[in-house]
Amino acid sequence: MTWKHVWEVWGEWEIRVLVLSSLTLQVFLLFAGGLRKRVAEWWLRMPLWLAYLLADYIAIYALGNLSQNQRLCGGSRDGEMHILVFWAPFLILHLGGQDTITAFAVEDNELWLRHFLSLVSQVVLAGYVYWKSRPGVRLMVPAVVMFLAGVTKYGERTLALRAASMGSLRSSxxxxxxxxxxxxxxxxxxxxxxxxxxVAKIVIVPERPPDDDVHVEVKREAYGDLVYNAHRFFHTFRRLFVDLILSFQDRIDSLAFFRKLEMDQAFKVVEIELVLMYESLHSKSLVIHGWLGRGVRVFTLAAPVVSLVLFTRAAGDRRDYAPVDVSISYVLLGGAIFLEFYAILLMVISPWTYADLRARERLRPAAEVVFWLIKSFQPEARPRWSNLMSQYNLISYCLKDNPRWYKGLMEWLEWKWNFRVKTMWDSWRYTKKIPVSEQLKRLIFEQLKSKANSTMDPKSYRKLGEHRGQWALQRKGLYQQLGWSVDCEFDESILLWHIATDLCFYANHKNISDPLAAMSREISNYMLFLLVMRPFMMTASIGQIRFGDTCAEAKNFFRRAEEIEDEEGCADRLRDVDTSIAEPRDVKGDRSKSVLFQACKLARQLLELERATEDKRWRLVASVWVEMLCYASGKCSGNAHARQLSQGGELLTVVWLLMAHFGVGDQYRVESGHARAKLVVDT
Structure with missing residues (x-):
C-alpha cells in the first residue's frame, strides 16, 4: 500500500471520521463536563480541556471541508454528495455544545462576542453548502429541521456565555x-x-431590631428544605462573587436560618449554593432554567426525532446513497436524540427545577417527583464538591528537594526565562490531597457560630472578620505573650505558625495519633499550599519570597547534619536551637525574609506555656489556624473564588460563603434601611 493510496483513502473517509469524532467529543463533554465540580484531579481536567478545544475545531474544520469538497460541484454520485451535505446541521448542533459545559474557565465567558461572530459565520457557511449542493426535497426537509435546531443550540450557547460573563452577571x-x-x-x-x-422637632423611630436571640433550638431540616433554601439564598449571596455587597436584612434572614442548622446541613446548603454558582458560570443553567429555555429544550429534542422519521423515508426511497453514509446518518440522528434526552434528564433533576416547581402551589406534586429523582441521583450524604484539601509542608519539601541536575535546569529556566517549570514540578511532586474531616468542619462551624452570636453590632461583626489569630489568643489570655506572631504581615504569620505547628507536633510522639494535633497540622499544610501555590487567593504580600528565603535557610541548616533522615529528625534539630541567646531578626537583618528561627522561638513559647496540657495547647493552635483560614477566605476576591469552582472547589471558598451566611466579615455594608424620621409639631 503506497502513501498515495493511503492519502486517497483518507480523502474518501476524512469527512466521515470528522463528523463521528465530533459526535464522540460531544458525548464525552456531556458526561464529563459536570464532574469537575466535585473532582479535583488532573486526569479529568486535562482530557476535558482537550475535548473542549477540539470539539469546536473539528466541527468548524468539517464544515469548511464540506464547503471545499469538489463533489459538491456535481458528478455521477449526487446521492452520496447530498447525504454528506445532510451532516452539516449536525456540526452546527455540535457547535452549540452541551448543557454541562459551555465554558472551561470563567475567562471563556468573556469571549461570548467571538462565539457570536462564529455563529454567524458558520451558519452562513452551512447555508452556502446547501445552496451549492441543492439536495432534493426529501432530504432537504429533515436537514432544515436539524439546521433550525442547530442554530437554536448555538445561539443558546452564545447567550449562556454572555449571561455568565462578569460584566453581565454584575449588571444583572x-x-x-x-x-x-x-x-x-x-x-x-x-x-x-x-x-x-x-414648635417642630424631628423624632427618629428606630427600625425593627434584628432577632438577636442566640438560643435558637437546633433541629434537623428536611433535605428538600435544604435544597429549596439553598436556591433561595443563592440568588442573594451570588452577589459576593462579583464583589457586590449585602444588606443588614440579608444578614438577619441568613443568620436566622443557619443558627438552627446542624453542622453537616449548614455545609450542605453552602455546597448546593456553590454548585448553582458553578452551573451559572460554566453551563447553560442561566438560559435553560426558565419556561422559555425548557420549551426550547423540548424543540431541540423533537427536531432530531422528526428528522429521523423523515430521513428514514427518504433513505428508503433512494438506492444511490452509500450504505456506510446512511449508517453514519442514523448514528448522528440517534446521537442527537440521546444527547438531548440526557440533557433534559439532567435539567429535571436539578435544584433549579425543584425550586421553581415548589414555589408554585399547584405544581407541588410535580416538585415532589423531581425531589424524589434528586434524592436518588444526588443523596444528601453525597458531597457536592471534591471535599479535599491540598497539603504542602515546608520541612518535608526542604528535606526531599535535593539538588539534581534536572532541577537545576528547571530553576535556570524559571529564573532566567520565567518558565515556571520548577514551580509546576514542586506542585506535582510535593502536594497531596486529603479529605476534609468532619472534626475540622465542626471546629470551623462552631467558631463562626460563636462569633456570630457574640455581637449584633455591624462594626463589631465586621471587625470579627479582621481577626487572624488575635481573637483566639485573647480568649485564652495569651495575646500579650504570643500576639507578636499574629500582628505581623499575614504571610509571615502563616509561615511562623506552620513551622511552629510542625515542631510542636513532633515534640511528643503521642501527637501523631492525636486527632486535634493532626487536624491542626492539616490546616497548617493547607494554608501553606494556598500561600505558595494559590497566591492569587491570598492578600497581596511577599509570601512566595518569604517562603523561598525560609526554605533556603532551612536547606542549609538541614544539610549541616547528615544524620537527619526524616521530618521528625528535622523538627528535633530545629527545636534544639536556643533562640533566647539572641533575637533572630537582630542577627539576620532584613535582607533575607526567612522566618525559620522566629518560628523556632514561637514553638518554644508554645511548648513552655504554663498550665497548658497537650489538649489545651492544640485547641489553641487549632483555633488560631481556623481564624487564619477564615481571614484568608474573607480577603480573597469573589472572582478568585469563582475561578476555583471548576477545579473541584476549594475549602477556602466553602468557608468564605459560610462566613457570609453567619454574618462575619465586611460583606455587609448596608447597615440599616431608610431611617424612620418623623416631623412632630407641637401646637
Missing part, C-alpha cells in the same frame, strides 16, 4: 437606583413650621 444583580426619602422636602417642611411660629 444591580438593584434599581434608590434616592431614599426626600430630604429636601422634609427639611423645607420643618423650616416652614418653625417660621410659622410652631
Amino acid at each position: 444583580m444591580l438593584t434599581p437606583p434608590d434616592p431614599g426619602p426626600n430630604y429636601a422636602k422634609f427639611v423645607e417642611e420643618c423650616q416652614s413650621r418653625t417660621d410659622a411660629g410652631l
Whole structure:
C-alpha cells in the first residue's frame, strides 16, 4: 500500500471520521463536563480541556471541508454528495455544545462576542453548502429541521456565555437606583413650621431590631428544605462573587436560618449554593432554567426525532446513497436524540427545577417527583464538591528537594526565562490531597457560630472578620505573650505558625495519633499550599519570597547534619536551637525574609506555656489556624473564588460563603434601611 493510496483513502473517509469524532467529543463533554465540580484531579481536567478545544475545531474544520469538497460541484454520485451535505446541521448542533459545559474557565465567558461572530459565520457557511449542493426535497426537509435546531443550540450557547460573563452577571444583580426619602422636602417642611411660629422637632423611630436571640433550638431540616433554601439564598449571596455587597436584612434572614442548622446541613446548603454558582458560570443553567429555555429544550429534542422519521423515508426511497453514509446518518440522528434526552434528564433533576416547581402551589406534586429523582441521583450524604484539601509542608519539601541536575535546569529556566517549570514540578511532586474531616468542619462551624452570636453590632461583626489569630489568643489570655506572631504581615504569620505547628507536633510522639494535633497540622499544610501555590487567593504580600528565603535557610541548616533522615529528625534539630541567646531578626537583618528561627522561638513559647496540657495547647493552635483560614477566605476576591469552582472547589471558598451566611466579615455594608424620621409639631 503506497502513501498515495493511503492519502486517497483518507480523502474518501476524512469527512466521515470528522463528523463521528465530533459526535464522540460531544458525548464525552456531556458526561464529563459536570464532574469537575466535585473532582479535583488532573486526569479529568486535562482530557476535558482537550475535548473542549477540539470539539469546536473539528466541527468548524468539517464544515469548511464540506464547503471545499469538489463533489459538491456535481458528478455521477449526487446521492452520496447530498447525504454528506445532510451532516452539516449536525456540526452546527455540535457547535452549540452541551448543557454541562459551555465554558472551561470563567475567562471563556468573556469571549461570548467571538462565539457570536462564529455563529454567524458558520451558519452562513452551512447555508452556502446547501445552496451549492441543492439536495432534493426529501432530504432537504429533515436537514432544515436539524439546521433550525442547530442554530437554536448555538445561539443558546452564545447567550449562556454572555449571561455568565462578569460584566453581565454584575449588571444583572444591580438593584434599581434608590434616592431614599426626600430630604429636601422634609427639611423645607420643618423650616416652614418653625417660621410659622410652631414648635417642630424631628423624632427618629428606630427600625425593627434584628432577632438577636442566640438560643435558637437546633433541629434537623428536611433535605428538600435544604435544597429549596439553598436556591433561595443563592440568588442573594451570588452577589459576593462579583464583589457586590449585602444588606443588614440579608444578614438577619441568613443568620436566622443557619443558627438552627446542624453542622453537616449548614455545609450542605453552602455546597448546593456553590454548585448553582458553578452551573451559572460554566453551563447553560442561566438560559435553560426558565419556561422559555425548557420549551426550547423540548424543540431541540423533537427536531432530531422528526428528522429521523423523515430521513428514514427518504433513505428508503433512494438506492444511490452509500450504505456506510446512511449508517453514519442514523448514528448522528440517534446521537442527537440521546444527547438531548440526557440533557433534559439532567435539567429535571436539578435544584433549579425543584425550586421553581415548589414555589408554585399547584405544581407541588410535580416538585415532589423531581425531589424524589434528586434524592436518588444526588443523596444528601453525597458531597457536592471534591471535599479535599491540598497539603504542602515546608520541612518535608526542604528535606526531599535535593539538588539534581534536572532541577537545576528547571530553576535556570524559571529564573532566567520565567518558565515556571520548577514551580509546576514542586506542585506535582510535593502536594497531596486529603479529605476534609468532619472534626475540622465542626471546629470551623462552631467558631463562626460563636462569633456570630457574640455581637449584633455591624462594626463589631465586621471587625470579627479582621481577626487572624488575635481573637483566639485573647480568649485564652495569651495575646500579650504570643500576639507578636499574629500582628505581623499575614504571610509571615502563616509561615511562623506552620513551622511552629510542625515542631510542636513532633515534640511528643503521642501527637501523631492525636486527632486535634493532626487536624491542626492539616490546616497548617493547607494554608501553606494556598500561600505558595494559590497566591492569587491570598492578600497581596511577599509570601512566595518569604517562603523561598525560609526554605533556603532551612536547606542549609538541614544539610549541616547528615544524620537527619526524616521530618521528625528535622523538627528535633530545629527545636534544639536556643533562640533566647539572641533575637533572630537582630542577627539576620532584613535582607533575607526567612522566618525559620522566629518560628523556632514561637514553638518554644508554645511548648513552655504554663498550665497548658497537650489538649489545651492544640485547641489553641487549632483555633488560631481556623481564624487564619477564615481571614484568608474573607480577603480573597469573589472572582478568585469563582475561578476555583471548576477545579473541584476549594475549602477556602466553602468557608468564605459560610462566613457570609453567619454574618462575619465586611460583606455587609448596608447597615440599616431608610431611617424612620418623623416631623412632630407641637401646637
